[in-house]
Amino acid sequence: MPSSADRGSEDARVARTRADVSRAALDVLRSEGWDDVTHAKVAEVAGYSKTTLYAHWPSRLDLVTLALDALGELPHHATTGDLRSDLIGELTVFRRAIEELKLDHILSGLAQWASVDEIAVLRDRINAEGQRPMRELLAQRFSGARLEAALSMLTGVVACPSLMFGALPEDTVVEAAVDIVLSTRS
Amino acid sequence: MPSSADRGSEDARVARTRADVSRAALDVLRSEGWDDVTHAKVAEVAGYSKTTLYAHWPSRLDLVTLALDALGELPHHATTGDLRSDLIGELTVFRRAIEELKLDHILSGLAQWASVDEIAVLRDRINAEGQRPMRELLAQRFSGARLEAALSMLTGVVACPSLMFGALPEDTVVEAAVDIVLSTRS
Numbered sequence: 001m002p003s004s005a006d007r008g009s010e011d012a013r014v015a016r017t018r019a020d021v022s023r024a025a026l027d028v029l030r031s032e033g034w035d036d037v038t039h040a041k042v043a044e045v046a047g048y049s050k051t052t053l054y055a056h057w058p059s060r061l062d063l064v065t066l067a068l069d070a071l072g073e074l075p076h077h078a079t080t081g082d083l084r085s086d087l088i089g090e091l092t093v094f095r096r097a098i099e100e101l102k103l104d105h106i107l108s109g110l111a112q113w114a115s116v117d118e119i120a121v122l123r124d125r126i127n128a129e130g131q132r133p134m135r136e137l138l139a140q141r142f143s144g145a146r147l148e149a150a151l152s153m154l155t156g157v158v159a160c161p162s163l164m165f166g167a168l169p170e171d172t173v174v175e176a177a178v179d180i181v182l183s184t185r186s
Numbered sequence: 187m188p189s190s191a192d193r194g195s196e197d198a199r200v201a202r203t204r205a206d207v208s209r210a211a212l213d214v215l216r217s218e219g220w221d222d223v224t225h226a227k228v229a230e231v232a233g234y235s236k237t238t239l240y241a242h243w244p245s246r247l248d249l250v251t252l253a254l255d256a257l258g259e260l261p262h263h264a265t266t267g268d269l270r271s272d273l274i275g276e277l278t279v280f281r282r283a284i285e286e287l288k289l290d291h292i293l294s295g296l297a298q299w300a301s302v303d304e305i306a307v308l309r310d311r312i313n314a315e316g317q318r319p320m321r322e323l324l325a326q327r328f329s330g331a332r333l334e335a336a337l338s339m340l341t342g343v344v345a346c347p348s349l350m351f352g353a354l355p356e357d358t359v360v361e362a363a364v365d366i367v368l369s370t371r372s
Contacts, residue, residue: 033298035221104297111294111349112219120352127350149343149362152355156342157335163297163349164313166306169338176335184369 014056018066021046021053025067030102034109037063061116068122071106076133083140087154087178090134095158095168104162131155141182150181200242204252207232207239211253216288220295223249247302254308257292262319269326273340273364276320281344281354290348317341327368336367 024046029037042063043050057063075097077089097103110123131151138150157177161167169177210232215223228249229236243249261283263275283289296309317337324336343363347353355363 033301107349108294108297111290112298114352115219124351145356145358145362148355148359149366152343152346153339153363155346157338159346160338160341163293165310166300169334170331172331173334176331177339180335180339180367180370183371184366
């Protein structure tokens with residue numbers, strides 16, 4: 001039986017391996033896509049042996065789950081109290097995250113993998129967390145069906161062009177969307 | 187050299203094979219997802235040998251392209267002239283197509299595969315064609331940035347819950363979205 005000091009360093013080593021492999025899996029997911037999140041590819045990028053990866057994370061689902069762990073907190077806009085600029089700010093941060101963090105790849109991959117229950121649960125959590133600040137802003141003005149509509153509509157103004165055409169909306173389009181939502185009677 | 191009658195029946199046979207394989211590839215794409223659109227799986231579903239498939243369509247990209255060919259015309263709402271009911275009608279048909287035709291799988295797969303140039307071109311064409319009737323309806327009221335915003339917003343009210351949470355919006359949410367867009371000053 002190892003001493004507690006040995007066990008401590010063993011735990012630290014496993015945690016470090018996990019962190020390295022998570023980051024590598026997310027790198028592969030972002031740069032190559034979900035098809036390439038394989039033991040061979042992730043081992044190569046992380047600098048570990050395939051044997052080590054298979055020992056700790058035997059399935060591709062394990063690797064994909066690790067990649068999503070590494071996603072961490074999504075960036076959000078720091079609110080100012082002005083609803084119009086806060087909504088535009090949040091959409092602008094979302095648009096930048098799609099570009100810089102390849103969130104579009106992650107979102108479409110989550111949708112593709114969602115027939116796996118574990119991924120559907122992760123997908124729901126990641127997306128709900130991503131939409132939370134926008135939901136809170138819109139809840140200042142809307143509730144019920146109108147809140148759900150406004151939330152999907154503003155998400156869609158950035159997500160739809162990205163997923164459907166690989167394009168991001170201009171500032172004027174983001175502003176027009178926020179103005180359409182805010183000009184409706186509350 | 188074959189007689190023209192022989193060539194005619196040869197052409198017909200190839201066309202029939204192509205149609206069978208296209209349909210089988212689309213079936214696999216819808217029921218299993220893009221990862222499963224392989225020569226082995228599509229050959230099995232179509233009732234042809236893998237050798238036949240490899241001879242005509244050597245790459246997985248060929249199979250995916252065939253599947254998208256079989257998609258054909260997307261369903262649309264028959265317009266009545268009343269803008270509000272036409273927009274609600276078009277979104278309702280879109281919502282049903284997601285459920286019945288598994289359009290969400292196709293949309294997220296197109297987004298995933300779009301790093302392949304040929305698929306990006308198909309994706310853009312399929313999505314632009316899918317949005318065309320909605321764009322024409324909204325163009326009665328909006329132009330420029332506001333038209334682009336309204337189009338993405340109404341697409342998003344159906345597409346976002348589907349891709350992000352595997353859920354479809356209630357009628358009240360679809361109606362609220364159309365009312366938000368139409369209540370803005372034009």
